[in-house]
Amino acid sequence: MAGGITDTGELYSPYVGLVYMFNLIVGTGALTMPKAFATAGWLVSLVLLMFLGFMSYMTTTFVVEAMAAANAQLRWKRMEKRKEDDEDEDSSSGVSDSDVLLQDGYDRAETRPILSVQRRGSPNIFEITERVEMGQMASMFFNKVGVNLFYFCIIIYLYGDLAIYAAAVPVSLMQVTCSITGNHSCSVGDGTKYNDTDKCWGPIRRIDAYRLYLAAFTLLLGPFTFFNVQKTKYLQIMTSLMRWIAFILMIILALIRISRGQGEGHPSMAQPSGIRNLFGVCVYSFMCQHSLPSLITPISKKKHVNKLVLLDYVLILAFYSLLSFTAIYCFRNDTLMDMYTLNFTNCKIINVAFIRYFLGLFPVFTISTNFPIIAVTLRNNWKTLFHREGGTYPWVVDRIVFPAITLIPPVLVAFCTHDLESLVGITGAYAGNGIQYLIPAFLAYCSRKDTQLVFGSGTVNKHLSPFRHTFWIVFVLIWGFSCFVFVTANIVLSESKL
Secondary structure, X not given: OOOOEEOOOOOEOHHHHHHHHHHHHOOOHHHHHHHHHHHHOHHHHHHHHHHHHHHHHHHHHHHHHHHHHHHHHHHHHHHHXXXXXXXXXXXXXXXXXXXXXXXXXXXXXXXXXXXHHHXXXXXXXXXXXXXXXXHHHHHHHOOHHHXXXXXXXXXXXXXXXXXXXXXXXXXXXXXXXXXXXXXXXXXXXXXXXXXXXXXXXXXXEHHHHHHHHHHHHHHHHHHHHHOOOOOOHHHHHHHHHHHHHHHHHHHHHXXXXXXXXXXXXXXXXOOHHHHHHHHHHHHHHOOOHHHHHHHHOOEOOOOOHHHHHHHHHHHHHHHHHHHHHHHHHHOOHHHOOOOHXXXXXXXXXXXXXXXXXXXXXXHHHHHHHHHHHHHHHHHHHHHHHHOOOOOOOOHHHHHXXXXXXXXXXXXHHHHHOOOHHHHHHHXXXXXXXXXXXHHHHHHHHHHHHHHHXXXXXXXXXXXXXXXXXXXXXXXHHHHHHHHHHHHHHHHHXXXXXX
């Protein structure tokens, strides 16, 4: 996540890239979508989901275009550097006289924006061959204020991510292990509403159990923030496999229940009060822009990359719709849990204990493996934000202060609230809005401007977004800023009613 160019890694086919992107986008946010669908109404939810999916696709093409422009800039700088080195060698050997050099340098400076010769010699100058992270692109195309705003936005988003993860694991453990009746595994999804002050084990309340699990989660996974960890290939395979088994199981079980006439859901068409959370959940559930450089760069053939991304978004939209509609017609609105997997820990839904516990504890397994990786990413972004050229951090700051400011805030947020729908909604509506809409739009605008300045107006980026007209950039910016105003006004009005 932090700025800098890294190795591209092993190349893979476009269809493998499609699967990787699907796995990246369909994550934890999808588990909170059924509740958000039920709260906002099925018609409003479907329309908003389709629109936000379209907007996310548009800004994804903006990021791909900016990646190509960044690759061209880096390639051109290396070409210029080689020319300067060659000229230095020629001048040192006495081959050219000073007058010719001066005139030649003047001509080159005058004609540099056109680059007709270089374009003919380098037809693939916009080929995406190097992985340029968003932080690096921000440094290339934004001014100092823009770079700082970018890192501020990405840091806030990662904090929200960690807070969601830190709350989701203890919530799942609390729901699966706590019970007033003593047999929680058969009562979670039966519509019984539990308060945080209800008893869990003896004198221990449910909120106490949640905080005990949160403390254990922090003690077990928190120390990884102080070290470097990397996601292994086998860990990716394992977590992806578990995720797909869980999602497919939930859809099949809900469809079986509905087909037997046991569906209890009667969702309304529209409930405006639920739009705020739905908006945040949808934005969060379509988030991939910050990871696009890692996904797109290793694709071996990128000729039709925008069509490939479009296919991915269509499949994801269909998947989200299937998951949410089966949920809202299978379960009553008041029984849908913030973490949808918990609705399947009821014996009436499934009488196989292993499946109940697998679905109930599914977030624990997958989120626990992602938490250290997100934490290290956030820590590295903090380091990049405050880093100065040629400077180094003292040991205490590097090894203690940065990991501490990474770990403590999200744990405190999770300690204060475990309302996952609100956490996902707020994270998506604010920081997610910036990453998914505003930053890609500014990257597209600034990269186009910079490309014209360096390469000339006649140069065409081979990965130019299908939404190439300036209208679309203005539309995305207006939409993004409008969302900030709408969500803030909605929160203020909701609080004033309370």
